[in-house]
Amino acid sequence: MKIPRHHSWSLTVAEAIALQEKLTKEVITIDKIPQPVQYVAGVDMGFESSGTISRAAVAVLSFPDLQLHEYAIARRTTSFPYIPGLLSFREIPALLDALEKINTTPDLILCDGQGIAHPRRLGIASHLGLILDMPTIGVAKSLLVGKHEEVPNIKGSWQPLIHRQETVGAALRTRVGTKPVYISSGHRVSLPTAIDYVLQCTPKYRLPETTRIADKLSKSD
DNA sequence: GCGACAG
DNA sequence: ATCTTGTCGC
Numbered sequence: 001m002k003i004p005r006h007h008s009w010s011l012t013v014a015e016a017i018a019l020q021e022k023l024t025k026e027v028i029t030i031d032k033i034p035q036p037v038q039y040v041a042g043v044d045m046g047f048e049s050s051g052t053i054s055r056a057a058v059a060v061l062s063f064p065d066l067q068l069h070e071y072a073i074a075r076r077t078t079s080f081p082y083i084p085g086l087l088s089f090r091e092i093p094a095l096l097d098a099l100e101k102i103n104t105t106p107d108l109i110l111c112d113g114q115g116i117a118h119p120r121r122l123g124i125a126s127h128l129g130l131i132l133d134m135p136t137i138g139v140a141k142s143l144l145v146g147k148h149e150e151v152p153n154i155k156g157s158w159q160p161l162i163h164r165q166e167t168v169g170a171a172l173r174t175r176v177g178t179k180p181v182y183i184s185s186g187h188r189v190s191l192p193t194a195i196d197y198v199l200q201c202t203p204k205y206r207l208p209e210t211t212r213i214a215d216k217l218s219k220s221d
Numbered sequence: 222g223c224g225a226c227a228g
Numbered sequence: 229a230t231c232t233t234g235t236c237g238c
Contacts, residue, residue: 045228047229082229084226090229091228113227123227144227182227 129187
């Protein structure tokens with residue numbers, strides 16, 4: 001697929017934060033998803049050689065049967081450090097390399113990390129969604145910002161994730177007996193819809209099949 | 222100033 | 229994220 005929008009990735013920390021503050025105004029948190037959804041993609045990252053090499057993986061699954069339809073892997077030199085709040089500047093460049101190789105344009109993308117549940121409401125899922133002008137959802141394994149009440153130990157139950165008096169996402173129980181995952185709108189997807197799709201993509205394990213497959217791909221040669 | 226802190 | 233053996237549980 002083609003990437004419709006670009007911007008520099010060689011930025012200072014101050015420039016990156018300024019760019020986030022500019023881009024966050026463009027994020028859409030209402031549903032603008034092509035229907036019907038036939039393909040859902042998962043993206044994930046891996047690192048080699050002490051982190052100097054980034055490995056991006058994209059897995060496109062059919063929906064709702066969740067069968068691997070197509071995948072791509074890309075490797076490139078890591079050019080930005082891991083800084084909480086600036087994850088997208090470290091991971092998106094390689095992800096775009098992998099996405100460019102994909103022939104099947106997905107209808108929805110599930111990202112590893114936060115969407116708007118972010119200090120400036122521009123986590124990696126939102127940032128990627130804006131660059132691709134595509135619906136994205138943030139699925140994080142741990143918290144970056146916000147607080148929530150205890151989530152009942154029942155699959156599908158959730159609690160709103162609150163940050164500065166605002167609901168920025170949800171702590172969702174995708175499997176009994178495991179820690180909840182943190183869901184938030186990336187771009188062009190509302191929170192209720194995001195929760196719905198994440199559950200539909202998570203038939204058995206704690207994480208969605210999309211990210212589980214992308215994760216394996218980002219680790220195997 | 223002191224903690225917290227996606228992957 | 230990555231470095232790593234065994235171990236608890238279904």
